[in-house]
Amino acid sequence: MPSPRAILFRLHWALGLTAGLILAVVGATGALLSYEEALTDWANPDRLTVATREAPPLALSDLTQRIEAQRPGQRVARLTLQDDPAASVTIRFARDPATRQRPDSVFADPYDGAVLGPVRGEALFDTVLALHRFLLLPGDGNGWGRQITGACAIALLVFLVTGIVLRWPQVHRLRIWLRPSLSRPGRARWWSLHAVAGTWLLPVYLIIALSGLTWSYGWFKDGANALLVGGAKPAAMGKRAKAGPEGPPALDAVWTAFHDGEGRNAARAQILLPEEGRQPIRIRWFSRDDDRPAARNEARYEAATGTLMSAERAADQPLGKRIAGNMLEVHRGRFFGAGFALLFCLAALAMPGFAATGIALYLLRRRAAGRRTARKPLVPAPAE
Template identity: 65%
Template sequence: MPMPIPAPRTVLFRLHWALGLTAGFVLALMGVTGALMSYEEAITAFANRDRTRVEAGDRVPLAPSALAARIDAQAGGRRTNILTLSDDPQASVFVRFARDPKTRERPPSLYADPYDGAVLGPVRLEAAFATVRDLHRWLLIPGGSKGWGRTITGACTLALIAFLATGLYLRWPKVHRWRIWLKPSLSRPGRPRWWSLHAVAGTWLTPIYLIIALTGLTWSYPSFKDGATWLLAGTPERAKPTRMAGSREVPPPPETASEPALDRAWAAFRAGEGHEAGLAILTLPGADTKAIRIRWLPRGVDAPSARNEARYDAATGALLATERAADMPLGRRIVENILEVHRGRFFGDLFALLFGLAALAMPGFAATGLTLYILRRRADARRRGTERTTGPVATGTKPRRALT
């Protein structure tokens, strides 16, 4: 006798709980770590509040080349790669070093005094957040981005999309009312209460989880990233910055033997493109680098999606190209700030908070889903026990609709 073919609803229901018992727990872990990473900057700034401030007085900040040289002299062979400079006279300098050429590992970052180059100390919690990041991206499995961890987290991200699709299908009501879709029925006892909480919360958070999943796939699957880039920006590769019409440009000072190109570029930046910059991230040129890169935010703006960029010739300090975020098409801005879209900061502080809360809710979905599974198994066991005692249910009885 051939086996009966299960209904599509039954197949999707089984897929939903099967993924919940496997990928659901990985997604719960990724949710907690993702929420922590969303506020990494704020937490790190609080933990290092004694090292992010200096006494300014009437001191004059060092030029970038002199500042980098003094830091390197105290760094034990490490070479300064990035300086984050602020127009706040009491702000210290955030320093990142170049990667080790052999291990490709980046040395710990530190804070320094912009007026004399004195090292104020390493960045507290940097190593802890590096561990959280590795746990979020590849579960601390050996091999990093080239190991099985990336494969597992990528598959679980796909599972999140499957959760959203099957969950909406399984709770599709026969009568469409906003109360059915958006209001949980917490007064109902037992399984119906847990199901209502699980389903309604999932409905509310579906748009956020969809954005998180689609942006997360860009790190797991390069082909998906190339396709998304082509769809949003028209090219899988990032176009080089171009000089924008109407930008204020000041030619660099005349070259002198005593003034490095880095300092000439910085002076030209402060007098031209960077005259309104509140925060500037200066990437120093390396042996194989042809440009000095300066990314900057206007005063009073802290949204990374508003970051502008200027590039200067590493040999002469002359301006090569500039690019302002306000002049970029929306699709290009999304591609350039995919991490900020992933954690909600691209849309503003309120959405960043909502994304963080949604990430923290992922363990809740795993818990309520597991509770529903256990309660269903218990109910099935009791029903089978009743059938063995009283006989099978009479034929023709309409089967009860399964709760998801």
């Protein structure tokens, strides 16, 4: 009967040879997604800015109409605006009702509505995201890919627990826990690097695994929200309001009310338009004083009249609610600041390294076991 330590060891390497390889792919893609916005800006320098005019920018209703006229059959779903007269507007379109595919986002000139071109790199990052979340398997969120990546997030938690138990030393010293012994030969060197790096990055991987599970399992997300928000239900989205007599939502009235009220100090705003005029118009915005991803504010306006329905400021919310409402930024590390975002990116990049060192340790162990078997003397059969 193997000992409990032997069972944990076999579980650790068995998961490493299976889930560890998938986590290597998830880690590499996650590191790339960590800086999606910065890389997208780098790829689109000529479309991020426009020539300023003496005339004011177009009203948002006119802007959306001109953009949709240049893109027949496509409906504007989101506008991202900057508090900069030389900044272009980023336009995201609604999904096609028949195919459920989303057209390419574009940059547009806020002064005349001219489409400046598609967002370079968006298709690449969409593919990277699908690989990260669903391994490019059919069905996306409803397919096997989501279940596999969710199971691998659980495997990551098992790695953390079994890894600490297996390396628990008889003598506790910081040098043993936190300093790799790279001068040791062969398998001992790889083990030290694998174990010490895992110890350093354990808190980061714990946050990554727990936050990642909220996209894989609804029951886990509900439990996390209940724990973080204290069992309170999410903020109501407001009463569903039908559009006014002419049909379109009161976009200009909403933007005026936002500028005169909640958004007086906004540096960047995302306007999420309603579907078929039956949902509130939502504006997510960041202030000039604090534009961190964790400091996202949100206001909701009645689509038909432009009346403010509700407003939530990040500074007024308890920590648990801000974490629950910004789980993606927690997962990426940006919730904790730019330094932590870089740390999370490096930790994600290290996942292929853990897979490589784990496989090297497994192969070296198998080779050593083979040599011991070859050197073992044969026991002669007893004489009859």
